[in-house]
Amino acid sequence: MAAPQPKIKLYELALGNGRSASPFVWRIRYALAHKGLAFDSVPLGFREIPGEFAGRFKTVPVIECGDTMMAESWDIAEYLDRAYPDNRPLFSSPAELAMVRLTDQWFMSEVMRKLFRIYILDVHDAAHPSDQPYFRESREKGLRGRTLEDFTADRLTRLPALREALAPLRAHLATFPFLGGAEPNFADYIVLGGFIWAASVATVPPLQADDALRPYLERGFDLYGGLARDPRMRPLY
Amino acid sequence: MAAPQPKIKLYELALGNGRSASPFVWRIRYALAHKGLAFDSVPLGFREIPGEFAGRFKTVPVIECGDTMMAESWDIAEYLDRAYPDNRPLFSSPAELAMVRLTDQWFMSEVMRKLFRIYILDVHDAAHPSDQPYFRESREKGLRGRTLEDFTADRLTRLPALREALAPLRAHLATFPFLGGAEPNFADYIVLGGFIWAASVATVPPLQADDALRPYLERGFDLYGGLARDPRMRPLY
Numbered sequence: 371m372a373a374p375q376p377k378i379k380l381y382e383l384a385l386g387n388g389r390s391a392s393p394f395v396w397r398i399r400y401a402l403a404h405k406g407l408a409f410d411s412v413p414l415g416f417r418e419i420p421g422e423f424a425g426r427f428k429t430v431p432v433i434e435c436g437d438t439m440m441a442e443s444w445d446i447a448e449y450l451d452r453a454y455p456d457n458r459p460l461f462s463s464p465a466e467l468a469m470v471r472l473t474d475q476w477f478m479s480e481v482m483r484k485l486f487r488i489y490i491l492d493v494h495d496a497a498h499p500s501d502q503p504y505f506r507e508s509r510e511k512g513l514r515g516r517t518l519e520d521f522t523a524d525r526l527t528r529l530p531a532l533r534e535a536l537a538p539l540r541a542h543l544a545t546f547p548f549l550g551g552a553e554p555n556f557a558d559y560i561v562l563g564g565f566i567w568a569a570s571v572a573t574v575p576p577l578q579a580d581d582a583l584r585p586y587l588e589r590g591f592d593l594y595g596g597l598a599r600d601p602r603m604r605p606l607y
Numbered sequence: 608m609a610a611p612q613p614k615i616k617l618y619e620l621a622l623g624n625g626r627s628a629s630p631f632v633w634r635i636r637y638a639l640a641h642k643g644l645a646f647d648s649v650p651l652g653f654r655e656i657p658g659e660f661a662g663r664f665k666t667v668p669v670i671e672c673g674d675t676m677m678a679e680s681w682d683i684a685e686y687l688d689r690a691y692p693d694n695r696p697l698f699s700s701p702a703e704l705a706m707v708r709l710t711d712q713w714f715m716s717e718v719m720r721k722l723f724r725i726y727i728l729d730v731h732d733a734a735h736p737s738d739q740p741y742f743r744e745s746r747e748k749g750l751r752g753r754t755l756e757d758f759t760a761d762r763l764t765r766l767p768a769l770r771e772a773l774a775p776l777r778a779h780l781a782t783f784p785f786l787g788g789a790e791p792n793f794a795d796y797i798v799l800g801g802f803i804w805a806a807s808v809a810t811v812p813p814l815q816a817d818d819a820l821r822p823y824l825e826r827g828f829d830l831y832g833g834l835a836r837d838p839r840m841r842p843l844y
Binding site for chain 2: 462463472480548552
């Protein structure tokens, strides 16, 4: 009989209210649920992340599983299929994996970039108060001296382009219940992770009340016993 | 021993120079090569398509295989995997198929729509002279009376947005030789079909000479013994 696998530890980003809110961590939360793997959570604030791993990792998710420790959501996802081959696979074939990678490239460049642009001040405000000065300083450096307030002042004008960028998802979901088809796959977890992150911070809903994506997102939040459900989530529509 | 399968007939759109030029037909040309299936070509002009099938089909590709006759590239692709299960599959799993469908939705709405906008007059000019009045009349109806010339007068200003829309492909192909990963899949045939169509008509190249997509497209045109190679192709870069 094989030795029991050590319990997985998942290092996550926590907001001021304790909510796990990294879109990349949420991919892995869903991936672990998809594979039926339990884990212990280690919540970290923005400031704690760089120090926690003695410089080895600068971002979460990080998973620790016995002697194995790694960052980067894609490396973790591929590792989980290798390390737990008897559990439900995340990827049915190398071709599915490649297609999900392409979907991720599209979603990051066409959707997540727009979401970050709209919600960066809301992330600051939702961070733990002791994280806020660090968050502001590190993010405003990338804005060449503009404040988060100035950078997001016109954010309502950016909502139509965001909604339009989601058109391929709406068209696909007119035919399939999930991006992965009849069953959710890692592409669903990528998209759901993005919207869960938005719902953790948004002070203005990204979508209109009648957006055709709404039933899909609700279906996704219900997966795995309502994994994403949380009274602290803010309205997406 | 099973009876030999009847030879497949592929009804295609032919330009004035005889070149097959529908992006949807090219998907199926690649799909047939992928599965190692020979076919006889039936080239049709724009005007001939509606009449050829006595109203049953209004668009090509149409394939005929014994008693089976069908249109729509996706229906055909799925049929080919069902009808020829011993040949190399187009789709390794339902999840890969769903992901390729999503890629198609993205490519149609974000890339092909822009290509059609830029090249619609070039398509007219490349059509057989006897097809041109029909093509112009049917297409200008959708432009609310604008001429094809007027509609495309500003087309050079639309090239930057087209090139930018291809960013997810470039990012993906920095890691993988094909969209499908190590081997091409139907997503590659969708994208290659779009560019082969553009190369059949383009009087201005859609891409810059140093576009990172160039080696990928050349690799794709070389597939299956240079299936897409044709001296009548016009420069894409």
